[in-house]
Amino acid sequence: MTTGIPGGTVLLERAEPTSALLHPAPGLPGAAAGAAPPVSTGNRVDGPRRWARRHRRRLVAVETALAAAIAAVVLLAREDDVQLGDVLLWAGLSLVVAWPALLAVTGAYEERSFGIGSDEFRRVSRAGLLLLAGLGFVSYAAQLDLSRALVVGAVPALALLTLVERYAARQALNRQRKQGRGVKRVVVVGRGGAVLQLVDRLQRTQHAGLQVVAACVTPDDRSRVARAAGLPVAGLDDVLEIARRVQADTIAVTSASETAAQYLRTLSWQLEGTGLELLVAPGLVEVAGPRLHIRPFDGLPLLSVEQPRFTGWRRVVKGALDRSVALAALLALSPVLAALALAVRLTSPGPVLYRQERVGLGGRHFTMLKFRSMVDGAHQQVAGLSDGNDADGLLFKIRHDPRVTPLGRHLRRFSLDELPQLVNVLRGTMSLVGPRPPLPAEVARYDSEVSRRLLVTPGLTGLWQISGRSDLPWEEAVRLDLRYVENWSLALDLQILWKTARAVVRASGAY
Known part of the structure; x- marks a missing residue:
């Protein structure tokens, strides 16, 4: 599947x-008069699979080389230990053979895992765990007393390097597919x-x-x-x-x-x-x-x-992770936050922070914080600008909004105006990853399907953030939010956070 x-x-x-090819049974749809007969496809199986074989060969070659490099580093680090010399040599050679073999066993070289979803990365991680367990068992059973540098350091390093290599290979494959x-x-x-x-x-x-x-x-x-x-x-x-x-x-x-x-x-x-x-x-x-x-x-x-789960230990872990990361980010970015606050204060009259009522988990209202990027009182000018709305559905967005200050354009371009929302995350009214926090006026017009967005805590970023932001049509934004609600996981959150940095740097759809 x-x-x-x-x-x-x-x-x-x-x-x-x-x-062998089976002819369709008489009377069934495929056997209707004039239906095309089975055709010989020649080398159809080989042709489209050629790219997969090339991709697989490259992966095997690079990952074997990574295993050899890790083994060489361990050997060089312990070359002065004569007693362990032969053992480490054989362990290093075994690592070179075992690593690609375990990747094959876990299905990391199967075509269906190339370039799609997180299954490829899970299979690599599973191979790393198997290798770690296997080395530990062999070391104990054969009383080899393998070096901790090999068992505890080299194997996790090899798995991590392979994950990075797989990500780079995926990006290259995605570029090829777009061409x-x-x-x-x-x-x-x-x-x-x-x-x-x-x-x-x-x-x-x-x-x-x-x-x-x-x-x-x-x-x-x-x-x-x-x-x-x-x-x-x-x-x-x-x-x-x-x-x-x-x-x-x-x-x-x-x-x-x-x-x-x-x-x-x-x-x-x-x-x-x-x-x-x-x-x-x-x-x-x-x-x-x-x-x-x-x-x-x-x-x-x-x-x-299976039914989607909105409670349980994963939610507890998500909440703890959200608050921990938000607190660490606020402490680390405090000089940046202070500088941005001072810049907002000096470049336009009005408050530094813009407070807006949004709807969160279960329909509960909360106050969302942002650095003010528009002129003071901008919300009172919406009626006069409604004809220039560039968004569809329930959203209101103007690509060249005259209410945005010169500094605000730069803040919005790189999402710096949203940094104060880390305080919302710390309070628990928002999460690092989740659906876009809606306005009460939007929620009042939700149907039963769209209302499912309120089953999870709204996020500082989400699938909408990494898929086009303000350029997304309303229906697409809703679809992405519902997709997140239906399929939420910690792995998906980490993947979205990783891609958010790239979306922010590119400033795609930010206005």
Whole structure:
């Protein structure tokens, strides 16, 4: 199962079969008159997988070299210890062999983990734990008395270096995918609306490595999908033919396909032996990660969706981490905060801090703090500027807002005006990571779906911050916030915090 496609789409991956091609059963959708016959795809399996093999070979080479480098450092550090010389030499050689082997065992070299989600990093971490446990066990069982530098220092260092190397490799792979290299060519199958939604998600997340090249829809939807998506469009019975024509290597079926269960089964039979990969989008587009499991019930595979958890020990850890980091940041940035406060005071009349009522966890109101970046009394001028609103939905944003002071433009560009919100985090009314804190007027117009944003504490940063900030349409901002609510985890928080720094430096969507 593959989860974690950016943008919230969850795809269930069907393993490629090795059996010979089965012809569709008479009377089923795939066997209708005029349906495209199974086609020979030649080297379709090898062609699109070539990038994965190259990527895998590079990873193996670099990670073997990292293991050799770590082993060499340990040997050089203990070269004066004659008694441990041979033991360390053999341990170092074993490290060079064992590290890539353990990465392979944990699945860190599987194509499905390349460039998507956090699963790749978890597998590397798991390999590090296995290596640490294995060395400790061998040292104790064989009474080798391995050096602490090897067991306690070298293995964690190797795992950390590998994680950094994997991140760099992922960035390189993402750049290639945005240029159209290292991607899977996808034909999307289903009803018109579901197809257009999935096409839009995949086109907006190019780094996921899925490039939509055609669509197969019902006859009534063909012209609409062709106009909206700008792609070759065929019927539901012509999947194999259109896949051959556009040289696709992946078929993605939406959950809203006509006669979904029967059609999907027949299509899977048709794809056997062709080398075409089959993906199914189950419709739970905002649910991903550890909440999804495939569970067989008496031979029937069902998708199990766990309930989201908004309480428990993870929330306690999140709250403690939020307050600890906020306190440390306030102490470390106190000179910067003082300088910014003085600059706001000297460059425009009015208070240093702007206080605004926002809605937090469970609908409770709180006062959010920011450095004032507009002229004093700016909130009273909103009515006269409503015609120039650049945002949609419930938001009010003006790209070139005349109320913003010259200093305020710089503060907003790099989100420096939001630093006082660390006080809100310290008080517990905000979190480091969470949905955008809404205004009471916005909450009053929420429907039941959007109201789910209030199930978690609003954040200083979030998925909206790293995905475009003020440039995001209202619906996209809501979707990202709901995605966070449905899939919150400590790992996701750390990932968002890491990406926030890059978003702030680039100043994308900040105004």
